[in-house]
Amino acid sequence: MKVQELKHAGLKKWIEDAVALMTPDSVEVCEGTQTEYNHMIMVNIAAGLATPLNAGKLPGCVLFRSDPSDVARVEDRTFISSEKESDAGPTNHWTAPAELKKTMTKLYKGSMKGRTMYVIPFSMGPVGSDIAKIGVEITDSAYVVANMHIMTRVGVKVLDVLGKDGFFVPCYHSVGKPLAEGEKDNGVWPCAPMADKYISHFPETREIWSYGSGYGGNALLGKKCLALRIASVLARDEGWLAEHMLILKLTNPKGDVKYVTGAFPSACGKTNLAMLIPTLPGWKVETVGDDIAWMKFGADGRLYAINPEAGFFGVAPGTNYDSNKNAMESCKKNSIFTNCGLTEDGDIWWEQIGQGAAGQEVIDWKGALRPSPINDKPVKGQEIAHPNARFTAPAKQCPCVAPEWEDPKGVPISAFLFGGRRPSTIPLVNQAKSWTHGVFMGSITGSEVTAAVISDQVGQVRRDPFAMLPFCGYHMGDYFKHWLSLGKKAEAAGKADKLPKIFFVNWFRKDADGKFMWPGYGENSRVLAWVFDRCDNKDNCVETPIGNLPKPGTIEAPKGVSEAVLKELCSVDIEGWKKEIADVRKNHYPKFGDKMPKELYDELDAIEKRLNA
Incomplete structure (x- = not known):
């Protein structure tokens, strides 16, 4: 045109x-045609920028290598x-x-x-x-x-x-x-x-x-x-929400359906959760979106979400058939790979893909010829695929994509999940007592620094509120106010009960020996099942100073997790939470100055008071 x-x-x-x-x-x-897409690929191949991959293994797929100065968000x-x-x-x-x-x-x-x-x-x-x-x-x-x-x-x-x-x-x-x-x-x-x-x-x-x-x-x-x-x-x-959130469709054994969203900082298993294969018999998990959710209020007072994207732009290293089978299936054809390794037989390769590379040699992401690795273990500084290597795959190719993933009306959201990588303090799952308490949870989201270059950062929490810190287009204090205002509007309209319930999850608790206490991946379906029931106000929780935690016996322990460990995962670490509150008060909230909403300071005070009761 x-x-x-x-x-x-x-x-x-x-x-x-x-x-x-x-x-x-x-x-x-x-014009958006398949012919046009094919032409763009051929333009790149002719310019020497794209390499066609083995059509027998990866039909319609190509590999790009970027300049070493141009490998990630800057x-x-x-x-x-x-x-x-x-x-x-x-x-x-x-x-x-x-x-x-x-x-x-x-x-x-x-x-x-x-x-x-x-x-x-x-x-x-x-x-x-x-x-x-x-x-x-x-x-x-x-x-x-x-x-x-x-x-x-x-x-x-x-x-x-x-x-x-x-x-x-x-x-x-x-x-x-x-x-x-x-x-x-x-x-x-x-x-x-x-x-x-x-x-x-x-x-x-x-x-x-x-x-x-x-x-x-x-x-x-x-x-x-x-x-x-x-x-x-x-x-x-x-008056709506544009969030760094996945969108899941959950179906229980009775055939009841709920949709939940989840916001997680990087390296917290967001993509794996978006394409989770449940271990709980009879449960089904389908993907509406893996990264971004746009949500607007419907006439019924509920928030309806769409995935604004049409594909997945996923991090390749660490993705394999054990960690994310559905992602691997999604990018088997008609996909673009960037900064991955190239094997002798024209296949892609990356660290933790699940096997060593075929052949005697492999071309790394910089275009250098290297000996083929016999396993897929990463060697820091010597990676064959760049740590931020990517695949771009059509969402419609995902085996677990929900039938309504492109419904223009969106899907009604029942719950928000927030979570970070926290080896201590934060329980396996915790439900907010109120909308304001839920906004507080989102505002303190973060991951503990476990291997920082600067040694005095180890053990500190790197906060990433709502997993939006690099992506919010305005002052985060005003962003918190926007979330609070939506709750107030719903309450004023008599529709507060239509708002999604808010939860904080943590798959990354460790024991005294530094080993993960929860197996994660498909076993996270057990937590999702508990969340599902809480959305129906099922009597499966106990009230605590930090929120509603699972009542003993309402989450079935997966294989390898004892009842004692599960009890610890679902209990309140009073002293740990006192330190958490002190850190938020001293090091986190002051960053946002006089734009920090008073309601969140009040929430901080209320939790601290309950912890000291």
């Missing part, structure tokens, strides 16, 4: 301005450029919008010379859903186009919904590597030096400007940039 054919005057003008600034050799408006180059610095808050990097746009405009000038500008109209969420939003990304990367085809809904159907004057989030992206006449990439991943990388968000004008990186969430601007940083601002202003 040509730019001239577009019906949306504002979109057309925006593209024309970008063409004048970035001076690409040509412009293509993406948090220190990620900006929330609100008009007032105070609105960005202490946990975001801020630069004044006028100054930042001036700097980036200079970088964008001529940045697409020698390249094609691709215009990607995309929908975050099922096309036409009342909960979905539309974005348009301009990019000079065929890698980005291919990934966006998998991760979002792209093309003409999006433009049809956008119409002549619909709202869209404008997203600029350039790898920042213009080509001289006759110059080609020749297999070298295009990106700019680290100092010239910018991933910038302008909350007031709902814009995203990204420059210099071609990787992941820095370049796939529907991912964290729109789906969380800009969407969190839209959600605050419009």
